[in-house]
Amino acid sequence: MVHGFDWPDRFVVGTVGEPGDRTFYLQVRDGRDVVSVALEKQQTAQLALGIDRILDELRTQDGNPFHVPEGTADELRDDEPLDAPVLERFRVGRMALGWDPSTAQIVIEALPLVVEDEDDDEDALDVAEPDERLVVRIPVGSARAFALRTREVVSAGRPICTLCGEPMDADGSHACGVPDDLT
Numbered sequence: 001m002v003h004g005f006d007w008p009d010r011f012v013v014g015t016v017g018e019p020g021d022r023t024f025y026l027q028v029r030d031g032r033d034v035v036s037v038a039l040e041k042q043q044t045a046q047l048a049l050g051i052d053r054i055l056d057e058l059r060t061q062d063g064n065p066f067h068v069p070e071g072t073a074d075e076l077r078d079d080e081p082l083d084a085p086v087l088e089r090f091r092v093g094r095m096a097l098g099w100d101p102s103t104a105q106i107v108i109e110a111l112p113l114v115v116e117d118e119d120d121d122e123d124a125l126d127v128a129e130p131d132e133r134l135v136v137r138i139p140v141g142s143a144r145a146f147a148l149r150t151r152e153v154v155s156a157g158r159p160i161c162t163l164c165g166e167p168m169d170a171d172g173s174h175a176c177g178v179p180d181d182l183t
Contacts, residue, residue: 003028003035003089003134006105011138013044013150014082019157020169026092026110027082028136034083037110037134039092041154048150050097051106051143058099058140066104068140076145090132106143110134 005011010029015022024044027036039047058068093113100107111130138146158167164176 001132003132005030005035005134005136006103008136008138010078010083011136011142011146012078012080012082013047013146013153014086015153015156016082016086020167022157024153025082025086025088026108026134027086028134029083034087035089035134036082036086037090037092037112038088039095039110041157043092043095044150045154047095047097047108048147048154051147051150054097054099054106055140055144055147066101066140069144072145072148073141076141078145078149089134100137103137105137105139108134108136108138 005028008028008030010027012027013024014027015024017023022041024039024041025036026039026044026047027034029035055068058064058066059070090112092110094111096107096109096111098107098109099105111133114130158169161168161174161176164174168174
């Protein structure tokens with residue numbers, strides 16, 4: 001089953017839960033059709049980074065033929081929470097990111113996490129095709145706004161320890177192995 005969205009009404013990343021115990025969701029809505037897929041924080045951050053890299057590279061082309069904006073237009077910002085209820089279709093395993101010059105759109109494809117059966121033959125060359133996938137196409141302005149929101153959502157989590165780089169607990173403590181008087 002392919003959940004395909006061309007020019008959706010809404011495409012955002014959001015979370016459910018408190019920092020330290022959040023689940024990240026990629027959510028797309030077109031009319032009454034809403035699809036939410038869960039992903040890891042690192043996948044979320046990489047998606048925003050990848051989108052910005054593609055858009056920045058396109059901006060450097062002579063004459064900026066696709067009219068890629070440098071920043072985010074205020075009218076494209078979406079700071080609203082995820083549409084409720086958030087019903088997880090699948091947990092993302094792999095993602096692909098691309099550019100379609102024929103429509104001047106960023107293309108995001110999310111595939112479900114595949115849990116391999118322990119009894120599977122390790123030498124098998126056939127890779128099972130996933131039962132579901134999410135494919136979303138968004139224009140450059142919306143893509144820039146999506147990347148900005150995504151970076152903001154990722155950074156709104158727990159503060160990072162300046163010494164070890166790991167997230168700290170809500171009370172400011174964590175187990176990084178650095179003596180308490182240095183944190």
